[in-house]
Amino acid sequence: MAKVASIDVILTIWCLLMSTLNVYARKEGTDFCRRFYLGTQEVVNFRVFVQDLGVNAVNTTTYDVAQASISATSPTGFGKVRVIDDLVTAGPDSNSEALGRLQGLLTRADLTTLAIAVNLNFYFSAGPYAGSTLSILGRNQFALAERELVVAGGTGVFRFARGYAIQKTNATGTNRSVLDYDIYTTTYTATTINQI
Numbered sequence: 001m002a003k004v005a006s007i008d009v010i011l012t013i014w015c016l017l018m019s020t021l022n023v024y025a026r027k028e029g030t031d032f033c034r035r036f037y038l039g040t041q042e043v044v045n046f047r048v049f050v051q052d053l054g055v056n057a058v059n060t061t062t063y064d065v066a067q068a069s070i071s072a073t074s075p076t077g078f079g080k081v082r083v084i085d086d087l088v089t090a091g092p093d094s095n096s097e098a099l100g101r102l103q104g105l106l107t108r109a110d111l112t113t114l115a116i117a118v119n120l121n122f123y124f125s126a127g128p129y130a131g132s133t134l135s136i137l138g139r140n141q142f143a144l145a146e147r148e149l150v151v152a153g154g155t156g157v158f159r160f161a162r163g164y165a166i167q168k169t170n171a172t173g174t175n176r177s178v179l180d181y182d183i184y185t186t187t188y189t190a191t192t193i194n195q196i
């Protein structure tokens with residue numbers, strides 16, 4: 001108990017010292033640590049569709065990059081890496097309003113179950129989020145009807161964002177599939193960070 005109490009005291013003294021130094025640093029104009037106000041946090045929900053072409057499709061937007069020594073004999077294609085630059089649309093039809101691209105890597109990363117590790121960026125060039133990006137990570141067990149992915153962050157209106165995305169397959173055709181992303185993410189009412 002005595003040890004815990006003394007750690008408490010040391011931490012309190014450290015914090016007091018640091019905040020004193022901080023005030024001093026501000027006066028000196030060499031900010032040690034600046035604090036900002038982000039505005040009110042909101043959670044927004046929006047749905048976009050991704051036109052995912054197979055590697056054999058005419059004018060494909062997906063290419064296989066590499067594979068591992070085990071990939072050819074692995075039941076799950078372990079180690080295969082694919083890069084994509086897929087069209088993002090407002091509706092499931094590929095001719096619906098173009099909103100941007102979904103760009104990044106898909107890696108077969110499960111030795112026993114069909115699943116990929118995704119590392120993807122939504123790059124919006126039209127619509128309400130034009131100019132912003134939203135980064136998606138996670139494990140996609142694509143045989144499931146619904147796959148939950150992580151919204152890890154973003155740029156522009158999505159600075160400091162976090163949340164999740166539910167991915168579903170909306171349609172499949174010859175060498176192509178349409179993916180439905182239902183995204184829930186935080187945003188902040190202040191678009192620029194304001195120093196307190």
Ligand SMILES: *[C@@H]1O[C@H](CO)[C@@H](O)[C@H](O)[C@H]1NC(C)=O
Nearest residue numbers: 054055056057058059174175
């Ligand atoms: C689909 O892929 C096959 C090869 O697997 C190719 O011969 C065919 O042209 C492709 N069709 C379309 C519509 O992309």
Ligand SMILES: *[C@@H]1O[C@H](CO)[C@@H](O)[C@H](O)[C@H]1NC(C)=O
Nearest residue numbers: 053056057058059060061094
């Ligand atoms: C493929 O791209 C070429 C050049 O942009 C275009 O003329 C052609 O219509 C496209 N074909 C398909 C099936 O998208």
Ligand SMILES: *[C@@H]1O[C@H](CO)[C@@H](O)[C@H](O)[C@H]1NC(C)=O
Nearest residue numbers: 047091092168169170171180
């Ligand atoms: C595809 O998306 C459209 C538009 O939201 C919806 O009406 C349709 O039911 C979806 N189809 C599937 C198979 O999810």
